[in-house]
Amino acid sequence: MRGFLLNRLSQSLVLLLIVSVIGFVVLNLIPGGPLAQFGLDPSMTQDDLNRLKEQLGLNRPLWMQYLDWAWRLVQGDWGHSFRDGAPVLDVIGRHLVATLLLMGSSTVIAIAIGTWIGIRGATHRYSVFDYLATVGAMVALSIPTFWFGLVGIYVFSLRLGWLPAGNMYTIGDGSALNYLHHLIMPSIVLALVHVAIWSRYMRTATLDVISQEFVKTARAKGLSERRILMKHVVGNALLPMITLAGMQLPSVLTGALVTETVFTWPGMGRLFLDSLGYSDYPVVMGLLMFSAILVVLCNLIADIVVAIIDPRIRLS
Amino acid sequence: MTAIVANSRQERWWNSRTAHRFMNHHLALLGMVMIAVLTLACVLGPYLLPYDSLYIDLRARFAPPFTGHHYLGTDPLGRDLAARLFMAGRISLLVGFSAMLLSTLIGTLVGVLAGYRGGWIGTTLMRTVDGFLSFPSIFLVLALAAALKPSPMMITVVIAATSWMEVARIVEAEVRSLREREFVQAGRMLGLSGTHIMFREILPNAVGPIIVAATLTVARAILMEAYISFLGYGIQPPLPSWGNMLNGAQQYLGSAPWLAIIPGAAITIAVTSFNFIGDGLRDAFDVRGDHT
Numbered sequence: 001m002r003g004f005l006l007n008r009l010s011q012s013l014v015l016l017l018i019v020s021v022i023g024f025v026v027l028n029l030i031p032g033g034p035l036a037q038f039g040l041d042p043s044m045t046q047d048d049l050n051r052l053k054e055q056l057g058l059n060r061p062l063w064m065q066y067l068d069w070a071w072r073l074v075q076g077d078w079g080h081s082f083r084d085g086a087p088v089l090d091v092i093g094r095h096l097v098a099t100l101l102l103m104g105s106s107t108v109i110a111i112a113i114g115t116w117i118g119i120r121g122a123t124h125r126y127s128v129f130d131y132l133a134t135v136g137a138m139v140a141l142s143i144p145t146f147w148f149g150l151v152g153i154y155v156f157s158l159r160l161g162w163l164p165a166g167n168m169y170t171i172g173d174g175s176a177l178n179y180l181h182h183l184i185m186p187s188i189v190l191a192l193v194h195v196a197i198w199s200r201y202m203r204t205a206t207l208d209v210i211s212q213e214f215v216k217t218a219r220a221k222g223l224s225e226r227r228i229l230m231k232h233v234v235g236n237a238l239l240p241m242i243t244l245a246g247m248q249l250p251s252v253l254t255g256a257l258v259t260e261t262v263f264t265w266p267g268m269g270r271l272f273l274d275s276l277g278y279s280d281y282p283v284v285m286g287l288l289m290f291s292a293i294l295v296v297l298c299n300l301i302a303d304i305v306v307a308i309i310d311p312r313i314r315l316s
Numbered sequence: 317m318t319a320i321v322a323n324s325r326q327e328r329w330w331n332s333r334t335a336h337r338f339m340n341h342h343l344a345l346l347g348m349v350m351i352a353v354l355t356l357a358c359v360l361g362p363y364l365l366p367y368d369s370l371y372i373d374l375r376a377r378f379a380p381p382f383t384g385h386h387y388l389g390t391d392p393l394g395r396d397l398a399a400r401l402f403m404a405g406r407i408s409l410l411v412g413f414s415a416m417l418l419s420t421l422i423g424t425l426v427g428v429l430a431g432y433r434g435g436w437i438g439t440t441l442m443r444t445v446d447g448f449l450s451f452p453s454i455f456l457v458l459a460l461a462a463a464l465k466p467s468p469m470m471i472t473v474v475i476a477a478t479s480w481m482e483v484a485r486i487v488e489a490e491v492r493s494l495r496e497r498e499f500v501q502a503g504r505m506l507g508l509s510g511t512h513i514m515f516r517e518i519l520p521n522a523v524g525p526i527i528v529a530a531t532l533t534v535a536r537a538i539l540m541e542a543y544i545s546f547l548g549y550g551i552q553p554p555l556p557s558w559g560n561m562l563n564g565a566q567q568y569l570g571s572a573p574w575l576a577i578i579p580g581a582a583i584t585i586a587v588t589s590f591n592f593i594g595d596g597l598r599d600a601f602d603v604r605g606d607h608t
Contacts, residue, residue: 018447026456029463135343138595142535142587144542147580150566154577158570253452258543262566272455273547276462284459292450299450 004307004314012300019292020073024066027285073289079282083275088286092268098168099267102259103252106187107245110194115241117195118202119234122210133203137196145255149189149262156185166264186263190255194248201244205237239310246302249295334524337600344596347589354586358405367396369403369556381574389574392564397574401582404556409586411472411557412538418476419537420483420530424519427487432495432514442488445481453478454543461549471550475540483529490522524601531597535590542583558583 053059072078078088121130157165163185164170169178209215210233218228257269264270268287275283307314338344362369366385372393381389381397388398430441448456460474494500495518503513538558544550545559553560558579565576597603 014443015446015450018443019450022444022447022451026459026463029460138343138591139584139588142539142591143584144539144546144580144587146543146546147562147576147583150562150569150576150580153566154569154573158573250450250452254454257452257454258547261547272458276458276549284462288451288455288459291452291455295450295452 001307001314005304008300008303008307012296015296016293019296020070020289021066023285023289023292024069026288027069027281028062078286078289081275081283082280083278083283088282091271091283092286092290095266095268095271098265099256099260099269101183102186102190102265102267103256105183106190106194106255107252109187109191110198111241111245113191114195114198115202115234115238117199119206119229119237121199121203122206123229125207130203133199137200140192140196143192145189145193145258146262148192149186149259152185152189153262166262168266186259186265189262190252190259193255194252197248197251198241198244202237202241205240206233209233209236239306242302242306242309243299246299249298250291253291253295334600337602338596341596341599343592344600347592347596350585350589351593354405354582354589355409358402358409361402361405362399365396365399365402367399369395369399370554371395371399378568378572380572381578388578389572391561391575392568392572397578400556400561401558401578404558404561404579405582405586407468407551407555408538408541408558408583411468411475411541411551412534412586414472415475415479415537415541416530416534418472419480419533420526422476422480423483423529424487424526426480426484428491428514428519430484431488431491432510432518434492434495438488441484445484445488448478448481451478453540457540457544458547458549461544466549466552468551468555471541471544475537479533479536479540483526483533486525486529487522490525491518494518494521524597525603528594528598528601528603531590531594535587535594538583538587538590558586 058065076089080087081091084091117133121133124130152163153165156163164182166182168182170182215228215232218232223231253269256267257272259265260267260269261273268291272284272287274280275287365387367373372395373390377390377392379390381387383389388396388401390397391400426441426445430438456478457474460477461471464470464474491514500513500517503517508517541550541557542559542562545557546562548560548563551557551560553563561579562576565572565579568575
């Protein structure tokens, strides 16, 4: 286990290093680079800009600038928002809960429905249900998330009036029920794609497990099909899904950004777009790095969890 | 060496098992037909319609579909939606297709190099792939698209620059498994250069998985263009794209829902078709793994 942990940790560190290099390249691709903010200010002369460059050390070689930038990142000094001067990490923190709420609830929906469809598809292979699930998954993967959201708003908010068209809560009503009411549609919209992905992988994983010897043994013991499925198949098939959940995180974040835009949900995705609109590059860069670090860490955690549950992995 | 190659060329491709399996895949055929119809409509449609995509019919603003002279209705400026849909389709399909070509090229180069050379070059390249995959793609695309001048060309490059990793992974795995095979060793023994072995001997054997990945990349590129254009950072008006037609549609959702429904349906049909074709090709080439 120690060897596995050390190996996996060092991999993640290398990955974080590469992620930071990519982030730094993007930062310097922005016109004006780190000084983009001042380029728009008419009261700044070229002399002022040059002086600032000197002061901030932007005329040093790129690798020195990178080390400096990365070191501040590690220390938690992610710069300040152009809009209100608040530290970037604080700004992100203010929007984190809303995004986690949305991502969490849609992941629960995706796992619950996706697991059911996947297992049923595997146990009733080549049935009408399996065929429809396969085709349905491909169509679901092809529907633009924002369009699905717009159609949802049209049907359930504007036509039927059942669900709110946006925001996280009604102003003046902060009850849990009110939050839940606002959460339903965005989380279902965000879940659609992941129901499709999850069900396909779950089907494959279940088929893999069903064909193994120990399932045959369980049948030979005379266990009922239901018991075999519940006790022996599902648990084993769900194991690789933990890794999948970690791997799907970037795509969930992408979906969250689009969903939050359509439903004016005050999360990280919405913040990213607003900051982009205001050319608030420190926040944009902060969110870019924050999401990538989140992804690396969650993948690390997923792998460790799998290794704890499954001794085959940590011993190999 | 050449004899073997020549021999395998004898078989006509349309008689091959791969082609037969593909032709028996009903969804893939449906996808092919839909893409053909859509492409034809986008190429010829604008010439057949009575209205130009930029003609402003002020007396027919917000005309609903299937009423009056505008087959699919009009937008808030009174422009013909059908004409705009077809013109937008040209841009969206072109961007999706070009982005696929570019990202497949990058992915193949990186994958072949990493898989064949291995060692620290291979490790560095594949860790870079992992690094790119750690970013939620839309964050990266938006940051780049906002920073650079948004022309269709630049959007294509940005989408390609953030979607080559899947192809690289697939090609790398394929090349790594082929690297130690006899025909490669024979090539080395004959004194062929590394480049020749990589691209002339190994790469042709990995064509199946590359074509499958490329088809699915078209689907993803069209979706990505739609996302960023919808958010206002992709193709800029007056040039229409399926994504930017939806850009202003949300505010008219109550009064003119067709503005949102029609372009979105076009995107969904195009992307579904490419995904169907990709699925059919995967079965036909017998590519293992479930990448949906």
